[in-house]
Amino acid sequence: MLTRGSGNVFHDLGLADADVLQAKADLVFKISAIIKKRGRSQVEAAQILRVTQPKISALLRGRLDGFSLERIMRFLAALDQRVEIKVRPKSRRDRAVAVA
Numbered sequence: 570m571l572t573r574g575s576g577n578v579f580h581d582l583g584l585a586d587a588d589v590l591q592a593k594a595d596l597v598f599k600i601s602a603i604i605k606k607r608g609r610s611q612v613e614a615a616q617i618l619r620v621t622q623p624k625i626s627a628l629l630r631g632r633l634d635g636f637s638l639e640r641i642m643r644f645l646a647a648l649d650q651r652v653e654i655k656v657r658p659k660s661r662r663d664r665a666v667a668v669a
């Protein structure tokens with residue numbers, strides 16, 4: 570039996586802070602892609618982001634508990650990225666998932 574996911578694995582797992590966790594995961598995915606595209610090592614990335622290499626390792630392995638959403642956005646800014654926050658009404662699909 571297959572169950573259609575909501576698009577947010579954290580929500581599907583029933584985690585209370587699913588939206589924040591998904592946002593963090595999406596942004597960290599972008600950070601990882603930028604580091605890889607630029608050919609940076611974890612040590613070099615750590616210098617750019619002003620953290621230790623073990624922190625970069627944890628971040629890139631998805632261990633996000635020690636990283637606030639704000640801090641992850643600052644990392645993107647340090648990587649010369651512009652971060653925009655958009656607020657819009659939920660889609661019908663979003664509302665259906667919230668009710669389920």
